Amino acid sequence: xxxxxxxxxxxxALIFGLMDVTNFAHGEFLMIAMYLSxxxxxxxxxDPLLSAPxxxxxxxxxxAVIYLLLVRFAMRAKANAGMVQIFTTFGxxxxxxxxxxxxxxxxxxxxxxxxxxxxxxxxxxxFLPEPQLVGALVSILAFVGLYxxxxxxxxxxxxxxxxxxxxxxxxxxxxxxxxxxFGWGLGAALVxxxxxxxxxFFYIYPDVGASFALIAYVTVALGGxxxxxxxxxxxxxxxxxxxxxxxxxxxxxxxxGIYAVYLLVVFIRPRGLFGSI
Amino acid sequence: xxxxxxxxxxxxxIIAAVLAxxxxxxxxxxxxxxVQNILILTLMYAGLSQSWNILSGYCGQISLGHALYFGLGxxxxxxxxxxxGVLPWFGMLAGGAVSALIAMGLGxxxxxxxxxxxxxxxxxIAEIGLLLFHNWEWAGAAMGITIPIRGDSWLKFQFLRTxxxxxxxxxxxxxxxxxxxxxxxxxxxxFWWRAVKDNPEAAESLGVDVFNSKMGAxxxxxxxxxxxxxxxxxxxxxxxxxxxxxxxxxxxxxxPAVLGGIGTLWGPVLGAAILIPLTELTRxxxxxxxxxxxxxxxxxxxxLISLALPRGLLSLFSRPKKTGAAR
Amino acid sequence: xxxxxxxxxxxxxxxxxxxxSDVSISVGRGEIVGLIGPNGAGKSTLFNLIAGVLPPTQGxxxxxxxxxxxxxxxxxxxxxxxxxxxxxxxxxxxxxxDNVIVGALVRNTVMREARRKAHEVLEFTGLAARADVLAxxxxxxxxxxxxxxxxxxxxxxxxxxxxxxxxxTPTEAxxxxxxxxxxxxxxxxxxxxxxxxxxxxxxxxxxxxxxxGKVLVEGKPxxxxxxxxxxxxxLGDRHAVGA
Numbered sequence: 001x002x003x004x005x006x007x008x009x010x011x012x013a014l015i016f017g018l019m020d021v022t023n024f025a026h027g028e029f030l031m032i033a034m035y036l037s038x039x040x041x042x043x044x045x046x047d048p049l050l051s052a053p054x055x056x057x058x059x060x061x062x063x064a065v066i067y068l069l070l071v072r073f074a075m076r077a078k079a080n081a082g083m084v085q086i087f088t089t090f091g092x093x094x095x096x097x098x099x100x101x102x103x104x105x106x107x108x109x110x111x112x113x114x115x116x117x118x119x120x121x122x123x124x125x126x127f128l129p130e131p132q133l134v135g136a137l138v139s140i141l142a143f144v145g146l147y148x149x150x151x152x153x154x155x156x157x158x159x160x161x162x163x164x165x166x167x168x169x170x171x172x173x174x175x176x177x178x179x180x181x182f183g184w185g186l187g188a189a190l191v192x193x194x195x196x197x198x199x200x201f202f203y204i205y206p207d208v209g210a211s212f213a214l215i216a217y218v219t220v221a222l223g224g225x226x227x228x229x230x231x232x233x234x235x236x237x238x239x240x241x242x243x244x245x246x247x248x249x250x251x252x253x254x255x256x257g258i259y260a261v262y263l264l265v266v267f268i269r270p271r272g273l274f275g276s277i
Numbered sequence: 278x279x280x281x282x283x284x285x286x287x288x289x290x291i292i293a294a295v296l297a298x299x300x301x302x303x304x305x306x307x308x309x310x311x312v313q314n315i316l317i318l319t320l321m322y323a324g325l326s327q328s329w330n331i332l333s334g335y336c337g338q339i340s341l342g343h344a345l346y347f348g349l350g351x352x353x354x355x356x357x358x359x360x361x362g363v364l365p366w367f368g369m370l371a372g373g374a375v376s377a378l379i380a381m382g383l384g385x386x387x388x389x390x391x392x393x394x395x396x397x398x399x400x401x402i403a404e405i406g407l408l409l410f411h412n413w414e415w416a417g418a419a420m421g422i423t424i425p426i427r428g429d430s431w432l433k434f435q436f437l438r439t440x441x442x443x444x445x446x447x448x449x450x451x452x453x454x455x456x457x458x459x460x461x462x463x464x465x466x467x468f469w470w471r472a473v474k475d476n477p478e479a480a481e482s483l484g485v486d487v488f489n490s491k492m493g494a495x496x497x498x499x500x501x502x503x504x505x506x507x508x509x510x511x512x513x514x515x516x517x518x519x520x521x522x523x524x525x526x527x528x529x530x531x532x533p534a535v536l537g538g539i540g541t542l543w544g545p546v547l548g549a550a551i552l553i554p555l556t557e558l559t560r561x562x563x564x565x566x567x568x569x570x571x572x573x574x575x576x577x578x579x580x581l582i583s584l585a586l587p588r589g590l591l592s593l594f595s596r597p598k599k600t601g602a603a604r
Numbered sequence: 605x606x607x608x609x610x611x612x613x614x615x616x617x618x619x620x621x622x623x624x625s626d627v628s629i630s631v632g633r634g635e636i637v638g639l640i641g642p643n644g645a646g647k648s649t650l651f652n653l654i655a656g657v658l659p660p661t662q663g664x665x666x667x668x669x670x671x672x673x674x675x676x677x678x679x680x681x682x683x684x685x686x687x688x689x690x691x692x693x694x695x696x697x698x699x700x701x702d703n704v705i706v707g708a709l710v711r712n713t714v715m716r717e718a719r720r721k722a723h724e725v726l727e728f729t730g731l732a733a734r735a736d737v738l739a740x741x742x743x744x745x746x747x748x749x750x751x752x753x754x755x756x757x758x759x760x761x762x763x764x765x766x767x768x769x770x771x772x773t774p775t776e777a778x779x780x781x782x783x784x785x786x787x788x789x790x791x792x793x794x795x796x797x798x799x800x801x802x803x804x805x806x807x808x809x810x811x812x813x814x815x816x817g818k819v820l821v822e823g824k825p826x827x828x829x830x831x832x833x834x835x836x837x838x839l840g841d842r843h844a845v846g847a
Binding site for chain 2: 655657676677678681682686687689693694695696697698702705706707709710713715718719754755757758
């Protein structure tokens with residue numbers, strides 16, 4: 001599970017690390033991904049696992065569009081820059097939730113019959129739920145892929161360069177807006193991937209984004225803003241902490257462990273574990 | 278120049294007095310309970326947002342976890358009342374004190390955080406508070422506390438037959454928050470806060486005690502918000518963790534300030550005057566299955582304001598002098 | 605007469621890098637002292653150490669007879685150390701006069717007094733006409749003067765100026781020089797870090813040259829400029845420190 005958190009978080013971290021913008025609507029991106037998976041399944045009977053790439057691609061476009069239409073302007077603000085970003089994306093989150101409620105109704109949905117749903121594998125005597133396992137696998141693959149992308153490809157390096165100095169890159173022929181739009185798209189796609197998989201074993205409803213969103217922010221902050229690896233590591237830590245807490249404390253307090261760990265880490269290292277901001 | 282400044286200060290005070298007087302007279306004309314309700318909530322949120330503004334607007338430490346203090350105020354008051362028979366008037370002060378102390382206690386380890394890390398920490402702390410209360414048997418856990426109401430009583434600050442006292446209390450609270458802000462704005466603290474917000478390093482070089490400034494802002498802010506929470510508890514007569522410590526309160530305290538003009542004297546009041554009635558009305562009209570509509574309106578408004586007017590609506594009215602030709 | 609400021613055997617290390625090594629200087633009351641040296645000499649670090657931004661790895665700093673080595677910046681300001689920043693750090697959302705009031709509040713806790721003092725300082729530094737302008741709307745030269753004005757409002761005994769004259773047009777620079785002289789005439793001791801030799805040398809009473817973290821030479825400007833060690837430090841072939 002931690003790895004899935006990592007996946008969600010990585011998408012967030014990417015966007016943040018790239019442009020110093022925290023996307024408070026990230027949870028809602030997840031929600032959309034889940035709904036998309038659901039509808040693809042409901043109307044076309046495509047198994048979520050197969051439709052995952054499709055969902056990711058759709059989210060990619062969505063993310064890029066959001067950047068171009070909205071975020072780009074938010075970043076131009078000179079006064080209160082931080083607040084503007086926070087509230088713009090937050091407003092977006094609320095609008096998305098409202099739209100979801102309006103169009104999809106607040107009912108809970110779920111995908112009952114999936115290629116993976118409800119099955120378990122036994123590895124070395126421990127029963128593990130298949131969907132989560134696949135999710136974890138996908139996360140790792142996605143992360144590795146992302147790592148190579150950023151560090152080995154030209155485009156990946158363009159992203160890094162744009163992060164370091166958005167003004168200067170124009171001189172080298174890099175279009176800042178294209179890079180950012182891509183970044184957003186990528187971040188959204190990653191969370192889309194997570195959403196598609198999670199749709200298999202979580203209930204889907206308009207507010208579902210909110211509960212995961214906070215964990216995602218904590219994960220990114222824990223790992224340190226600006227570090228993709230940090231987000232991944234954060235995800236793993238969060239997943240573990242959550243599991244341990246669930247054993248020790250009553251279920252409703254499950255998140256307290258995560259929060260406490262965040263506060264502790266950030267007290268000791270105000271920039272998170274690997275943060276560069 | 279000083280005369281201009283003093284005149285401006287007096288003008289603000291006079292406007293406030295006039296507005297307060299008008300507000301105080303409205304119950305004579307407005308008898309509709311629903312509208313009264315909206316007015317009471319508007320005043321309360323104006324007061325809350327104004328208080329939030331002290332820490333987050335003036336001092337620049339954006340907190341999205343103020344619901345914690347709201348809830349603490351509510352719970353302290355009601356626990357003292359239902360378990361020990363302490364009158365809510367004293368309970369309110371106790372709630373305020375508790376919140377202020379906790380705000381300072383939290384400040385100690387966490388004021389060193391910058392920007393996003395700090396905001397998330399505030400959210401997380403409020404969530405922890407909520408979860409703790411959710412599991413605290415003595416405080417009612419998830420069932421919450423119901424305040425027993427036996428008829429109208431000023432002593433116990435509960436009223437069944439009329440909402441008027443609540444209205445006046447909310448008005449008083451709003452005025453208090455506004456006045457405190459007005460007073461502190463032109464005080465050493467106000468200047469220190471703004472310096473800390475703009476450039477803590479420079480502030481330090483000018484002898485500003487950055488840490489204590491933040492503590493002071495946090496304490497004042499938390500105290501006022503807690504009193505608001507106590508009020509709310511008495512107003513709705515029932516509290517449980519979600520209904521007084523939920524994230525939505527943290528948001529509702531911040532949004533009016535952002536809308537109206539964060540870090541300004543009138544911003545939160547203006548923002549609340551617009552946002553709260555809008556929220557309540559849309560919820561009222563579109564309540565039910567189409568519930569998302571109020572969120573859509575709400576969210577869109579926030580997005581538009583953030584993009585178009587990062588300094589809030591108030592910036593439409595003030596035109597700062599660009600080229601300073603001397604008077 | 606005892607020196608106003610003394611550093612005794614100050615070392616500053618950042619990990620493996622030695623920024624200041626065994627620096628012992630003193631600044632007497634009423635002097636204008638220039639702290640100069642090529643890039644990377646450790647001037648800014650020493651400056652920050654004196655200002656109290658960070659404590660030295662080793663050594664002590666005595667100000668007005670008191671050991672302030674472990675006092676943070678805000679406390680040193682209260683003792684009478686004022687400073688400006690090389691990269692101007694104005695309070696952008698506040699007006700010019702409000703900026704200065706922040707400084708004035710150290711010694712004048714009553715608002716009316718602080719305001720009065722701020723007006724005085726603005727007159728002194730020639731910014732009175734811009735009092736109600738937002739700091740963000742000032743031109744760079746004015747922002748520099750605001751930096752100085754703010755620090756002056758704290759009524760310092762020692763004013764630390766960090767490259768206040770760098771990058772100004774000749775006219776602006778002359779105004780700046782006149783201001784520094786005015787500050788000294790008002791009884792404030794000045795320690796200034798500078799790059800622009802032609803402007804600084806006629807202004808200061810004494811010059812201290814740093815190179816590679818150490819004090820190279822100190823003395824009257826005319827002597828220092830002719831010292832062969834100084835010439836070599838500035839013109840000779842130098843590789844980066846720590847290479």
